[in-house]
Amino acid sequence: MNLELLSELCRTPGGPGREERVREVVIRELKPLVDRIDIDGMGNVIATRKPRGKGAPKKPRRVMLSAHMDEISLMISHIEKNGFLRFTTLGGFDPKTLSAQRVIVHGKSDVIGLIGSKPIHIMTPEERTKMPTTDSFFIDLGMSAARVQKLVSVGDLATRERDFVEVGDLVSTKSLDDRVGVFVMIEAVRKLRNHNVEVLAVATTQEEIGIRGALVAAEALRPDLGIALDVTLANDVPGAEAREQVSALGAGTAIKVMDSSVICDFRVVDALQATATRKKIRHQMEVLPAGGTDTAAIQRAGGGVPAGCISIPCRYVHSVIEACHRKDIQGSIDLLAAFLADAHKVSLEH
Numbered sequence: 001m002n003l004e005l006l007s008e009l010c011r012t013p014g015g016p017g018r019e020e021r022v023r024e025v026v027i028r029e030l031k032p033l034v035d036r037i038d039i040d041g042m043g044n045v046i047a048t049r050k051p052r053g054k055g056a057p058k059k060p061r062r063v064m065l066s067a068h069m070d071e072i073s074l075m076i077s078h079i080e081k082n083g084f085l086r087f088t089t090l091g092g093f094d095p096k097t098l099s100a101q102r103v104i105v106h107g108k109s110d111v112i113g114l115i116g117s118k119p120i121h122i123m124t125p126e127e128r129t130k131m132p133t134t135d136s137f138f139i140d141l142g143m144s145a146a147r148v149q150k151l152v153s154v155g156d157l158a159t160r161e162r163d164f165v166e167v168g169d170l171v172s173t174k175s176l177d178d179r180v181g182v183f184v185m186i187e188a189v190r191k192l193r194n195h196n197v198e199v200l201a202v203a204t205t206q207e208e209i210g211i212r213g214a215l216v217a218a219e220a221l222r223p224d225l226g227i228a229l230d231v232t233l234a235n236d237v238p239g240a241e242a243r244e245q246v247s248a249l250g251a252g253t254a255i256k257v258m259d260s261s262v263i264c265d266f267r268v269v270d271a272l273q274a275t276a277t278r279k280k281i282r283h284q285m286e287v288l289p290a291g292g293t294d295t296a297a298i299q300r301a302g303g304g305v306p307a308g309c310i311s312i313p314c315r316y317v318h319s320v321i322e323a324c325h326r327k328d329i330q331g332s333i334d335l336l337a338a339f340l341a342d343a344h345k346v347s348l349e350h
Contacts, residue, residue, distance in 0.1 A: 013157075040217060068208070184333050246287070271308075
């Protein structure tokens with residue numbers, strides 16, 4: 001497994017609406033593997049790979065893949081007179097995960113910032129027990145106010161700063177959601193040999209603020225079938241009951257049945273499960289009570305598209321220590337590649 005590529009994808013900054021740096025990496029990797037690459041008005045990368053091998057039909061089934069490039073981020077909303085920055089969030093943040101973190105503020109140039117808050121030493125007893133809110137924090141650039149004003153403007157983005165590390169059998173960093181899905185998509189396309197479908201590999205924008213890029217791409221492409229790639233919760237930690245885990249690290253790739261935005265098409269779910277069983281790919285079924293993915297956007301395109309999702313189990317989602325098991329990542333690549341090889345056989349009859 002090419003962990004160097006996964007590390008590069010995760011470390012490259014790309015907040016919602018500013019995915020251009022990630023897009024460059026995606027295009028570089030997909031260009032040798034596909035027949036055509038387009039960028040639409042939302043900034044989505046649409047990589048088209050025509051059927052390969054003998055027996056390819058003149059009008060092949062079109063299968064859309066979708067993995068989002070953006071990561072949860074901060075947007076500068078106010079610059080204090082003393083140069084400290086206030087921000088609003090882009091995507092779902094648990095405020096307590098902001099405490100004592102480093103960020104990269106993307107102004108006229110990239111600068112490191114420190115997320116600060118009121119020291120515990122001068123908190124009132126009530127403040128010590130109160131859960132923090134976004135308003136509890138600010139960004140310190142360590143510069144004079146005049147210098148900050150020259151470098152940073154309201155509306156600039158800040159992304160989280162965290163290196164990519166291996167922890168036992170896991171990889172951990174910020175933005176595995178959803179750079180690991182982008183990685184799975186790229187590596188599955190790389191693994192493809194003969195296939196009788198037209199593969200539309202789409203790296204989407206602005207998923208974290210409402211699956212916006214995927215909505216535009218799916219409506220424009222109107223595929224016959226769709227598969228999203230994203231992380232899912234692995235709440236397999238102390239204090240969580242088995243029914244609360246959703247998925248477990250090391251237990252295999254996850255086949256989504258539902259989340260709060262979609263009930264996956266049973267024909268696609270059955271086909272993914274059958275492929276995993278036939279290819280002896282370890283897998284688990286995912287029922288996620290909250291959260292959504294690009295799957296919902298694909299499903300709702302045009303008159304409706306049969307859609308499913310291959311999910312990569314992830315601990316500590318939407319934090320800077322998101323963690324995935326290497327075997328689950330590889331299993332997701334293997335399942336997607338195997339599914340695409342036989343996607344022309346999937347029955348779409350009701």
